[in-house]
Amino acid sequence: MRTFRRTGSGLRGWVLSALVLACAAGHAADKAADKPADKGATVLPRESTEAAIFRGGLVYANYCVTCHGFNADGNGRAARLYNPRPANLRMSDKNDAYIGLIIRKGGEALGRSQFMPIWGDELTDEQIKDVVTYVRSINVRPKD
Amino acid sequence: MNHSKIAAACLMGLFALAGQALAAEYTVGQKSKAFTVKKLSVKVGDSVKFINEDPFTHNVFSLSDAKSFDLGSTGQGGFKNIVFDKPGTIEVECAVHPEMKMVVEVTK
Numbered sequence: 001m002r003t004f005r006r007t008g009s010g011l012r013g014w015v016l017s018a019l020v021l022a023c024a025a026g027h028a029a030d031k032a033a034d035k036p037a038d039k040g041a042t043v044l045p046r047e048s049t050e051a052a053i054f055r056g057g058l059v060y061a062n063y064c065v066t067c068h069g070f071n072a073d074g075n076g077r078a079a080r081l082y083n084p085r086p087a088n089l090r091m092s093d094k095n096d097a098y099i100g101l102i103i104r105k106g107g108e109a110l111g112r113s114q115f116m117p118i119w120g121d122e123l124t125d126e127q128i129k130d131v132v133t134y135v136r137s138i139n140v141r142p143k144d
Numbered sequence: 145m146n147h148s149k150i151a152a153a154c155l156m157g158l159f160a161l162a163g164q165a166l167a168a169e170y171t172v173g174q175k176s177k178a179f180t181v182k183k184l185s186v187k188v189g190d191s192v193k194f195i196n197e198d199p200f201t202h203n204v205f206s207l208s209d210a211k212s213f214d215l216g217s218t219g220q221g222g223f224k225n226i227v228f229d230k231p232g233t234i235e236v237e238c239a240v241h242p243e244m245k246m247v248v249e250v251t252k
Contacts, residue, residue, distance in 0.1 A: 062242060063242065066239060078205065106201075106217065114217075
């Protein structure tokens with residue numbers, strides 16, 4: 001599985017800390033029981049939607065959360081700088097192709113906010129696809 | 145307008161010009177996913193020019209109480225200027241690379 005490029009503070013730090021703690025706790029329990037660490041563990045298939053959502057969530061927590069917020073409702077810590085405010089991704093009516101495009105090319109290229117950065121230089125194709133999958137997974141907009 | 149008012153206006157204009165002339169411009173690069181200066185001390189009225197020296201997009205923003213701004217994104221060789229008009233400590237970040245941070249100390 002791909003390793004992500006960095007660790008940091010905030011949600012991503014919390015997520016990684018939780019993963020480390022979970023691994024450590026699991027390892028200690030396995031040692032105590034004198035069992036191999038991977039017995040009974042569930043590994044998501046790399047190509048599965050669940051794995052993409054998990055990876056996309058990590059990317060989101062690292063790159064998108066500043067503006068779009070922990071809840072993806074457009075209320076990140078930087079949101080107050082912008083008018084219009086960052087998009088509420090939970091209520092987005094855009095399809096996956098559009099979301100992928102605005103991530104890759106930035107807001108200005110699509111006639112939206114110039115403050116939505118161009119992520120195509122920073123994120124891999126897989127990371128962009130994963131973020132789209134994650135954003136789709138948290139969308140709660142009622143279907144028309 | 146009498147002569148004293150004209151003289152006062154001229155004097156104020158001269159002070160304004162002198163202030164601009166005395167204001168310094170600092171340059172900070174964004175290179176290898178880091179600001180080339182980690183801490184910069186400037187005076188009120190000074191400006192900082194942020195230059196993207198990487199072959200990919202950077203951004204410059206701050207959420208500090210002393211000054212909040214987003215200068216937007218720049219490609220390779222692009223730059224953005226900002227004048228620091230109030231004293232305070234301003235943490236500057238790049239939205240594209242969350243690990244990129246620096247501090248600008250603005251004093252009177």
